[in-house]
Amino acid sequence: MNYILRNGSAYVNGAFTDADLLVKDGVIAAMGQDLSCEDAEVIDCQGKIVVPGLVDLHVHLREPGFEYKETVATGTAAAAAGGYTTILSMPNLNPVPDNVEALKVQLAAIEKDACIHVLPFASITVGQKGQALSDIDGLAGLCVGFSDDGKGVQSETMMLEAMELVKKNGSFISAHCEDESLLEGGSVHKGEFAALMNLRGISSASEYVPIVRDIALAEKTGVQYHICHISAKESIDAVRQGKRHGVNVTCEVTPHHIALCDMDIKSDDGKYKMNPPLRGREDREAIFEGLRDGTIDVIATDHAPHSAEEKARGLEKSAFGIVGSETAFAVSYTELVRSEIISLEKLIELMSVKPAAIIGRKAELALGAPADIAVFDLNAEFTVDPQTFVSKGKSTPFEGMKFYGRTELTLCGGNIVYRRK
């Protein structure tokens, strides 16, 4: 099927311009005013923005191994509903993709059920146990990069060896940075809220200590090094210093760390429990500064679905992780652009252009480019109702909150993968 996206405001070469887009045979075949095409369906985009499909560097699809939480089919449909056309899937699966055979199990599920592009990470260590390296040489050609997300690589020697091998293979590392010796068994940030509620806290040091370590290793090895879900102000400072020294380091922040801090936790509810936790007010300020000055490169969701039961045990006993695919754009747009912290153009960079660049791809509306496109209505305000989510996971701290920026349409490879009813 061919489409004309009519009268939208299109993001082209870093700026918004009024233009129609003709999507034909899976690519953007024409851009301009008053386009026509005999066999194309015309879709009215008046008053809406038309942007390159969003790219999420951090998604938990849960298949194979944990299909009761999410599947490739439901997770990619949820991402499409959020305007995403490319997502990177994390390897905390069963089997863990630490060897080619195991990775092929996930690749087969992706091939069969994914409605958008899914690029899987392989694990850095066998079983994500931190004891021995995965078959990095064998896996590098089949995966987008390497991550032990969910766990930090505790041993410095192991991380150094991993970086050397990953560098040799021309791949990259996406690191979940967490020093287990500094965790103290907490469920929320070690700060004001934890003190008030007499809860054990997760220290910022458990995040920034391994980040400082890894940036030094990345400098030594020259590997492309990306940091998952950065949350603490000290971590952001470390990345800023690293970039100044010319280290090949990038980092992501989640919409929930952008929108909330620990004192926003309203009740003893698992929907406020994620790792890293919601940090302090000053950390959130540091995130804004990091986004403004380019220290923080991208927004990624850390979409981490769990069953209702796993999230119903309160702050201390619920599983870590919340869903994010279907609210990421609206939350980020409302919190950052409507609050005039960054421009709309910058937001598209953070959610589409830059994450694509980190994985060596292009996200752009250009003649002949693949028709991976999202359309958002920035003026549409809506209340987050998890029961309407496509994802199997329903746990989100944004439940009941109002945001602007509704997904209207998502095209992947020229096919409609989401259309608001």
Ligand SMILES: [Zn+2]
């Ligand atoms: Zn993680």
